[in-house]
Amino acid sequence: MSHSTKAHDSARVPSLPEPSPVYAATGLDVWTMMNQAAAEVGAVNLGQGFMSFPPKEFITRAAQKALEENAHNQYAPPRGRPALLEQVAARFGLRLGRPIDTASEISIHAGANEALLSVFTAFLTHGQGEEVIVMEPAFDQYAPNIAMAGGTTVYVPLRAQAPADAVMSSNDWKLDMAELEAAVTPKTRIIVLNTPHNPVGKVFTRPELEQIGAVAERHNLLIIADEVYEHLTFAREHLSIASLPRMWDRTVTVGSAGKLLGVTGWRVGWAVGPHALIQPTLAAHTRIVFTTNTPLQEGVAAAMREASANGFYETQRSEYQHRRDRLMAIFDDVGLPYVVPDGAYYLLVNAAAVRMPEDYPFPAAIADRGPNFRLAYYFVREFGVSGIPPAEFYCEPHRALAGDYVRFAFCKTDEGLDAAAAALQKLKNYLQN
Known part of the structure; x- marks a missing residue:
């Protein structure tokens, strides 16, 4: 040629x-x-x-057993496998002090990140300029997920209240509540709360959670509580904002088997909240990934059941x-x-x-x-x-x-x-x- x-x-x-x-x-x-x-x-x-x-041997053994059983090789229900829904309901029922309905108040996701994306997708509308408040420093997946769902991220930083040239507590990093309130506009829809916090390690106190909740209540905002590190606290107890008065109805709490059991590659997470928030979250989930890995859902359920009994x-x-x-x-x-x-x-x-x-x-x-x-x-x-x-x-x-x-x-x-x-x-x- x-x-x-x-x-x-x-x-x-x-x-x-x-x-x-x-x-x-x-x-x-x-x-x-x-x-x-x-x-x-x-x-x-x-x-x-x-x-x-x-991971601990009993955790990997649970997944291996699930893979060996022929009943776990096809699509799971989009909401999640019954055994895992039951374990998540039991765990959150104790933490939140209320019964959790497995048929309407939980959805199982392909990791906590997909759970977050599903909530954003369910509650943000493309083309409307709707806003989500995120506290910095912030997990770097929040902003891309918000953008993919059609929203805009508004940042409010935690600020260290102690000299940086000396050892300080993570509790010395404070959220200015006036700054948080000032960030709210008529377009604000959601506040993202990460506690225990990555990367600071801060565990928000009850008074801090009450103040954040009050802002959400005054402006009728949804709270997404990213609590993937909820079991890893040191000399300070983690408190879920959804357990506070009037907060359950406006909060979706996100968790992760990856952090809970030390299996980040399994990509199994969950969202917990009232039916009015979980149902649209589940609807978005079915359009993003449809359903979550079946045998590993069963493995996580069995491992959670054993972990609760063996002091894990x-x-x-x-x-x-x-x-x-x-x-x-x-x-x-x-x-x-x-x-x-x-x-x-x-x-x-x-x-x-x-x-x-x-x-x-x-x-x-x-x-x-x-x-x-x-x-x-x-x-x-x-x-x-x-x-x-x-x-x-x-x-x-x-x-x-x-x-x-x-x-x-x-x-x-x-x-x-x-x-x-x-x-x-x-x-x-x-x-x-």
Whole structure:
């Protein structure tokens, strides 16, 4: 074929449709970016919040048994398998102090993230400019889910009320209730509440929950309570906002077997709330994924049933507190302050004292994301420990609030934490006096 014929044929090829602006220019997500950097140098990965240890044997055995039984290989009902609905109802009935109707007040989802997307989809209308209030720093899936459902995210930050250059409590991070109230407009539909909180580790107190609930009540707002870390608290009890007076009727509580049982790859979650909120959530769920993995629903149900009887949740909390205290001791040793988490499994470390050369050769993809990304990348390359830059959990106007923090996960083995302790000894030579 002649060159002129090739040129003629290529000229006849029509241009492809343009992708949505939401997805056309997206670069590497922070998880891929930091995981790749860690893999390149063999760094200890304390970045992404997945468990580096296996689930307890009774949990995996429950899933294996479900897979072996032929009754669990076809579609589950969109609402969820009866055995799992019963276990979730029992758990939430105790926590919320009310009976939960498995036929109308629960829906089972493909992970907590899909549960969140289903609620947003059910209660936001495209083209109306409806708003959702999110408290920063915020899980980075909230805003994309809100956008996919046709909404707009409005950010209200938690602010540290203690000096950042000393160890502080996660309870020192406060929500300004006047700032929350001021963020409400006639277009506001939903408040997202994450407690225990990722990445701060804050467990909201009853007075704080009552004030948030009062704002929702005054403006007739829905509350989405993201409580995936509800069983991982340390010396502070988690309280569900849906258990407070008048809050059940306006709250959807979201949970996750991934966090509850340490099986994040199983992708089984749930939403709990009154029929008026769960029914449209379920309707959206059936259009997003239709139904959730059948054998793993059965496995989760059996594991939850056994966990309630064998003391698993208490043992797991104790194990996580040990890991938390071990990671805090590591940073005590090297001389960096942090935020003591009352819940979840992350430690925010203030690395303002770390000296970085002004001419350090950061990759363009890192340098372009700002100083907080550069700091996290520096930890990977120079100290051999991977963390996540909390700037990813803020909107652009508030990214300065991420300051000099790096988020490290302690859902890791003792061997992994020991390796991090050894690697971070080098950091002592990089601290300003």
